[in-house]
Amino acid sequence: MAEVDSHFHVWELDRFDYPWPNSDVAAIFKTISYPDLTAALESAGVKNAVFVQCLNNNIEEAKWVLNSGHPAIKGVVAGVNLTDHKVLSEQLDELCQYDKFVGVRHILDMEDSYDWIVRQDVIDGLRLVAARGKSFDFLSRPHHLHHVATLARAVPELRIVIDHIAKPLLAKSLDVSPDWKKNMLEAGSCPNVYCKVSGLVTEVDPDKHATPWTTETFQDHVEVVLKAFGPERCMIGSDWPVLRLTGTNYKDVNRLHKSLFPSLSESQKVKVCGGNAAKFYQLKNLD
Template sequence: MRVLDSHLHLWDPELLHYTWLDGPLAWLFGATEIEHARIPRATTERAVFVQAETVEDDFLDEVRWVASLAQRVGVVGIVAGARLDRGTDTTAHLEGLAGEPLVVGVRHNLQGEPDGLAVSAAFVTGAREVAARGWSFDACARASQLPEIARLAAAVPELRMVLDHLGKPTVGTADVPVAPTMEWVRDLDDLARHPNVWCKLSGLPAEAGGDWSPEQLAPFLDAAADAFGVERLMWGSDWPVSVIGPAEADDPYANDDGSPMYQPTARSRWAETVIAWAERRGHDVDAILWRNAEEFYRIGARPTPADAREERPRRGLLGWLRGERT
């Protein structure tokens, strides 16, 4: 079974600057860490790296760092950080990204932006510049913002867009599940009417705080399939954001106070959950796990750079799990 993870993060707080990392996420997540989170059933595993919300000044440095690890990690495409509302500064940044061969798209993270930004004149102009370069746009937005994403899709129909994390609906937890709301289903359907928009089956474990079950999340996968059709769905792990939560059973490193921690098998559990769901529904598993992401990001036979420098020794997550937390 081949797997092309459409939504993988990597970060290094000693090399780049982030303002949002805390708790078990505030550690190095690089080549060594993802190697310990591989999907056992995958005979071939590749990934699209999605910007990890460094500070804006580090957007290009982040691309270059990930490119240096690409061959070792299996990254075959990079969705770079970009602000699309900066006018000439946006143009200059996109021109800088054009010199990086692994860049296949950009993401201006919209989930915390004020209403109306994504359909402002400046943003739409930036989005058109992205489309003109043949790149795609990752729309990371909350459920309440889906109508605005639909308006952006209508304003720039030539731009290939993918909705991250199904629009971050409220899902509850394994013990207290929440059914999909009528509003979210309606807005997802409205967005899917734009043929230039696709959807990632990603991020739902994080919306559950890491406390989830396959049965709880299946209705959300069904709604996405009903809206977009299997041909516009792609699996994404959202690693490591979606692997933080209550300790897994028999984890020898479980926190004594029960606080959230890294879940070593959560990435593979999410993959197996989507695979099992797709098989039960009679959906094309290879399309969801590989072909659709390959087509959307126009990866094909895109080579990875030969420069795959070893990471310099740092105190990464594996050390944290073993108690090196000072």
């Protein structure tokens, strides 16, 4: 099974109005587009990747990526309007004309309420997503994580993946939070929920990105994720180019992620590094 990077971004600052990245993150507050993506993927020999939205309710961003023709992009996760169901149906119908449209995401940090994701209108919108066979990337922080199981049980036909292991507060402590662990295990008890081992390095020191890290920095948290989801529902993702904030590069983070599963068999590592992402996103024509 081919390796798959389950989570990357590109952006062109003169094409769309991005609320983030902004001037607070100068290292990535610049256009980062397809030639940069090609160089990053080639540095680690990765030939298959999934783009994940940066903009809420903006299918033009997804269409821009879908129309790029970049050979490594095997799937696109879009930002759609989950609460206006007439608009949502129109957006989904348009996106479903593209074979590489695989799912949707919503950046919850843009909402005032921590409970936005379990509002009834949002749940009903996600039912429309599930009816078209598409998935949902749950961009959770620890305070949202308890909602994952609630949503998964409300819409059991929806495939859900937790992005970035729900961004545990590594800057506060490398010890596993009991609440994070409890909610992660609860999410893992739902068979329609997967988890991305991604976005780790930027959480160690999210303000200054000056604190060093090693494989051991993340091992305890990854062990919880493996216990919750098993090797059949975990996948790795680079979160490139956000990882650049730490001064590291794509190849080193790719190597880090592959080192986090020493207890797995080779066949299980193949699933985590590509097979599970391909299954979850229903990717086609992998290289």
